[in-house]
Every structure is written in structure tokens, then in C-alpha cells.
Amino acid sequence: MNREETIILGAGLAGLSAAYHLKSGYALFEKDNEIGGMARSIHKDGYIFDYDGHLLHFRNKYTFNLASELLNGNMAPHKRNSWVYSKGIFTRYPFQANFYGLPNSVVKDCLMGLIKARLPLIQPSPHRGEGKGEGNFENWIIKTFGEGIANHFMLPYNRKFWTIEPKELTCEWLDGFVPVPDLEDTVTGAISDNTKPYGYNSRFWYPVKGGISELAKGFSERIRNIHVNKKAVTIDQHRKEVVFADATIKKFKNMVTTMPLPELSNLLVDMPLDVRRAFSMLRWTSIFVLNIGIKSDNLTEKHWVYYPEENVIFYRIGFPTSFSMDVAPERKISIYAEIAYSDTKKIDKNEAISKAMSDLKRCGIISDESSVEICLPMDIKYGYALYDSNRKHAVQVIKDYLEKFGIYTIGRYGSWRYMSMEDVILDGKKIAESLKFKV
Ligand SMILES: Cc1cc2nc3c(=O)[nH]c(=O)nc-3n(C[C@H](O)[C@H](O)[C@H](O)COP(=O)(O)OP(=O)(O)OC[C@H]3O[C@@H](n4cnc5c(N)ncnc54)[C@H](O)[C@@H]3O)c2cc1C
Known part of the structure; x- marks a missing residue:
């Protein structure tokens, strides 16, 4: 000894x-x-898969x-190019500043909800910087963004991501992770394609090789x-x-x-x-990640996409080949699909793989399953601590x-x-x- x-x-x-x-x-x-x-990469068949998308953000x-x-x-360095997919339409991330292109009824719900939430408060962006205090996350969402943004994105997405009801979560973890745009920015993003960057990860860095x-x-x-x-x-x-x-x-x-x-x-x-x-x-969520390599000449410029809707199994997919060409062989691209689960929301992993493949097809990410060369599942037992x-x-x-x-x-x-x-x-x-x- x-x-x-x-x-x-x-x-x-x-x-x-x-x-x-x-x-x-x-x-x-x-x-x-x-x-x-967690910050490891696996080399397989010419692909380099991180355990899950791992991008460097610096404050x-x-x-x-x-x-x-x-x-x-x-x-x-990379300028974030991330999106949300809902109602069959891609809108820019963050949803709360970009609903341009969604059906008029959704845009109206989101704008009216936000106006009602902000109207009693004289300042244009009353909740900026909040979130470290007491209170539950669901209340914070509704008070900050209104019912429309809550129902069309914030609540369904966070239910999927955290696997529990947002009202069971505190707000201690927010600390800038959820961008709060001004009312004016949100209106701009409702009537036009708003490319203004928001949030802590609007720029990120990634190894070239x-x-x-x-x-x-x-x-x-x-x-x-x-x-x-x-x-x-x-x-x-x-x-x-x-x-x-x-x-x-x-x-x-x-x-x-x-x-x-x-x-x-x-x-x-x-x-x-x-x-x-x-x-x-202590409670936590686990992440079942599918690292997928496909034959494709179609190199997307999107970095990652959020999926708030319940009928899609993953909450997010990302395209590592859009951060670094070194992570896949020529004329091939890689994708990661992230599925959250926990003690309260269990998944069958074989079923999750089949559902993810059919959802990737349904959402237009892969044309057919024969283009998939490799699908490497990674089970991350401890994904996110639950802030209850x-x-x-x-x-x-x-x-x-x-x-x-x-x-x-x-x-x-x-x-x-x-x-x-x-x-x-x-x-x-x-x-x-x-x-x-x-x-
Ligand atoms: C799904 C997901 C996506 C993420 N994406 C990003 C991102 O894009 N950008 C970003 O900045 N961060 C991201 N993160 C966070 C990032 O991965 C972590 O903050 C960081 O890697 C954690 O490092 P750590 O050393 O604290 O923990 P770990 O990386 O978990 O290291 C702990 C180490 O302890 C070892 N260990 C465990 N038990 C024992 C034992 N009994 N004896 C000896 N050794 C032991 C483990 O094997 C492990 O190597 C992400 C995390 C997750 C889960």
C-alpha cells in the first residue's frame, strides 16, 4: 500500500x-x-463518432x-446553424424567436401568448437573466414566453428531453441555457427569417481532425x-x-x-x-444515442435539429460532418439521434432503434434504410441530473x-x-x- x-x-x-x-x-x-x-470518440469503419454531439462553447x-x-x-469556429422541426416545417432555433413559416394559427398563438405574458410588465424583456431563482420551470416558461410558445414548443420539447413534467423541475439550471429574446426580436422572427444569433452556443468550436x-x-x-x-x-x-x-x-x-x-x-x-x-x-435521465453513418452526397449545412413533437422518438439529431469533414469517409455523412429515457420513462432499445430509423425517413433525413452503413448505439446511463x-x-x-x-x-x-x-x-x-x- x-x-x-x-x-x-x-x-x-x-x-x-x-x-x-x-x-x-x-x-x-x-x-x-x-x-x-464522456468527451471520447470512437473510430469505426472510417467514421469518428463522439459519444454524442460534443461542441466547445466558451464563456x-x-x-x-x-x-x-x-x-x-x-x-x-462555427456559427451555429440549428433548427426546430415541427408541423412538418423547419424553423430556426430558438423557437421562441423564430416561428416564421409555421401555420398562421401557430404564429398567432405564439405572438398573442407572448404579448399577454409581457403586457402587464412595462419593460420589453422583463424576464431576461431570470431563472436562477425559485419557482418551477413550467411556470417560468409560461410567465416568460406565454401559452402559445409554451404549448407549441417549450413544454412538449422539455417533457421529451427531461422525461418528466417541467413543473417538477426547478429553474436553478437555466443560467442562460434558454435564450429569452426581446418582444421586438420575436415579432421580427414571426414575420421574417430572423438570422440574429441568440444564446450561449451561437458560436462553437470543434476539432478539425x-x-x-x-x-x-x-x-x-x-x-x-x-x-x-x-x-x-x-x-x-x-x-x-x-x-x-x-x-x-x-x-x-x-x-x-x-x-x-x-x-x-x-x-x-x-x-x-x-x-x-x-x-x-438523486434522479437523472439517460440518453440512448444512435450514431449513424450513411452514404450520401448531400452534405447538409444544418448543425443540429430539435424535434419537440411526441410522435418522433428523438428529441434532437445532429450532423457531425457539418462540423468536421474528417469524421466520415468521402461521400458519406454522419448523424447522431438522441433519445431520452429514465426510470419514469422507459424505452425498449431495439424498438427505439427501429422507430428512430422510420422517423429519420419520415422526417426526410434519410431517403431509405439501405443508405445506412453503420448504426452504433451508445447508452449513456447518466445523461442529465434532474433538477427536482x-x-x-x-x-x-x-x-x-x-x-x-x-x-x-x-x-x-x-x-x-x-x-x-x-x-x-x-x-x-x-x-x-x-x-x-x-x-
Ligand atoms: C448527451 C450529452 C451531450 C453533451 N454535449 C456537450 C456539448 O456539446 N458541449 C459541452 O461542452 N458539453 C457537453 N456535454 C457535457 C460534457 O460531456 C461533460 O460536461 C464532461 O465531459 C463531463 O466530464 P467529467 O469529467 O465531469 O465526467 P466524465 O466525463 O463522466 O468523467 C468521469 C470519469 O470517471 C470514470 N469513473 C467512473 N467510475 C469510476 C471508478 N469507480 N473508478 C475510476 N474511474 C471511474 C469514468 O469512466 C469517466 O471517465 C454533454 C453531455 C451529455 C450527456
Whole structure:
């Protein structure tokens, strides 16, 4: 048994970033045979499939510079070209600023709903920046956008995406993820093709070559002491020891864990009842992703499309070949189709594949199934943490308990938050800085 100052569990971007910023005094252990976690890519038959569409959005100059350095120039900017498909028509994303082209009755519903929602309030965009406060998501949608936009897009789409009723969700996660256009912009988008960009992801970056796994590769070239095929199976927080599947044991002073909280709860020993109860309250959605390669000369310029209607099984599809030509062989394109499920909304995966194929055909994305060369399903067990009314308190109880033992749980699934790649890189940096300060 030997001792490391800091043990990091998980070589996804959060763990890699923690190691990169710590620089020394750590050992990083990953259960799988490769690094990258959710930000990995699979090479198959000339295609490069990310686990799911993974695009880089930057709100922070530091992460932009870091990603540029890690990717060594292998990163191109893109102006988002995303759409919504409903009533058999493509409209620009975000729906709440673009219903031009939809039937007149829908446009009228959306405009009247918005006007009624905004009329009592004198300011043109009263809810801009809101969403961090209390209250449920359904109420926020109706108060912010009105009944028309709620019924024609926001509610059906979010039901499909979160797999539960929007009224069961809090608004803590919004933080700019749902754009709130001005009334004037919405009117412009109702009567004309409005190309004005909205939201946090109106510009994004993507590796020119190699898929999103290039980012993790960039980290791994700059850090040492990474051990793959090392699955932690027991964490004795009282003795400050971790046991791995190969029966090796490591002692630690501090631990940074990035594994999903429900998995972590199975590894810890002798927890008090309130902490066990907090772990048991966590809920999440899973994503069944179909990565599809097709023979086609028709390279679309669309980046991705949202599908709010219930009769289409996927909530979104994307076209990786529109971000990088390197991810598919010549005269072929790749598509990902995302299907959400959870304990409350189960799916049969074989049926989901057949339904997705027939929906792709019905929606005009593929001409016939014989053009499909490859369909690689990927099951992402932990997709999105569900922001129900228990989440915040439960996560706080867990974090407070673990920190007493020098265990810090970070990253998208360790913090149990809606976090992007940029967010988890910053989370890794933050914990590294605070641990260096503690030493
Ligand atoms: C469907 C989907 C689409 C997304 N799209 C985008 C996007 O377009 N842009 C964007 O910025 N972000 C996107 N994200 C978010 C992004 O993937 C995450 O924020 C980020 O990759 C999470 O990194 P992480 O290190 O926190 O977690 P992970 O990547 O999950 O890393 C955790 C690591 O811990 C390892 N581990 C687990 N258990 C153990 C154990 N017992 N012992 C040792 N190791 C263990 C795992 O194998 C894994 O490698 C998306 C996420 C999802 C689910």
C-alpha cells in the first residue's frame, strides 16, 4: 500500500483538468481502458463518432486559450446553424424567436401568448437573466414566453428531453441555457427569417481532425501519473483508503472524485442515514444515442435539429460532418439521434432503434434504410441530473459530509449539475487551486 497526496478518480475532462492544474503530488485513476470520459470518440469503419454531439462553447477566455493550446490549433469556429422541426416545417432555433413559416394559427398563438405574458410588465424583456431563482420551470416558461410558445414548443420539447413534467423541475439550471429574446426580436422572427444569433452556443468550436477526444489527448500529453483500467471499488473514507478492482490499495490525504454520485454511494462505507438518504434522492435521465453513418452526397449545412413533437422518438439529431469533414469517409455523412429515457420513462432499445430509423425517413433525413452503413448505439446511463426540488439540498449534504474526510466530488456527475466541457475544466482548475493552497 502506498500513499499519494491527492488521488483523482476519473480521467474525464474534470479529472484531467484537476491533474493538469495540480501539476504534482497526485495520481489519476480511470476505470476504463482509455481516458476522456464522456468527451471520447470512437473510430469505426472510417467514421469518428463522439459519444454524442460534443461542441466547445466558451464563456471564459482562460478556457478558450487552454483548449487552443491543448488542441494545438486543431480547432475551428462555427456559427451555429440549428433548427426546430415541427408541423412538418423547419424553423430556426430558438423557437421562441423564430416561428416564421409555421401555420398562421401557430404564429398567432405564439405572438398573442407572448404579448399577454409581457403586457402587464412595462419593460420589453422583463424576464431576461431570470431563472436562477425559485419557482418551477413550467411556470417560468409560461410567465416568460406565454401559452402559445409554451404549448407549441417549450413544454412538449422539455417533457421529451427531461422525461418528466417541467413543473417538477426547478429553474436553478437555466443560467442562460434558454435564450429569452426581446418582444421586438420575436415579432421580427414571426414575420421574417430572423438570422440574429441568440444564446450561449451561437458560436462553437470543434476539432478539425480527430473528434472531441483530441481535447483529452491534449491534456494527457501534458500530465503524468495517469493509470487506466483502475476501477475504484471501495472507498473507506474513515481510513482514507481506496481499494481498486485489482485488489491494490492506496491511501490518500485528499481525494478528488469525478464519478457519478450514485456510483460513489456504492463505494463508500458506514455512512450516516441522512447522507445515504441524500444519495437516494438523486434522479437523472439517460440518453440512448444512435450514431449513424450513411452514404450520401448531400452534405447538409444544418448543425443540429430539435424535434419537440411526441410522435418522433428523438428529441434532437445532429450532423457531425457539418462540423468536421474528417469524421466520415468521402461521400458519406454522419448523424447522431438522441433519445431520452429514465426510470419514469422507459424505452425498449431495439424498438427505439427501429422507430428512430422510420422517423429519420419520415422526417426526410434519410431517403431509405439501405443508405445506412453503420448504426452504433451508445447508452449513456447518466445523461442529465434532474433538477427536482430535492437535488440542491441532497448534493449539499453529500458534499459537506465528504469534505470532512478530504474527499471533493467535482465535475458534471460529481457535482450533479448541468455542466459543459468548459464548466468541468474550470471545476478541475478550481479544486486544484484550493488543494494547492491547503498543502
Ligand atoms: C448527451 C450529452 C451531450 C453533451 N454535449 C456537450 C456539448 O456539446 N458541449 C459541452 O461542452 N458539453 C457537453 N456535454 C457535457 C460534457 O460531456 C461533460 O460536461 C464532461 O465531459 C463531463 O466530464 P467529467 O469529467 O465531469 O465526467 P466524465 O466525463 O463522466 O468523467 C468521469 C470519469 O470517471 C470514470 N469513473 C467512473 N467510475 C469510476 C471508478 N469507480 N473508478 C475510476 N474511474 C471511474 C469514468 O469512466 C469517466 O471517465 C454533454 C453531455 C451529455 C450527456
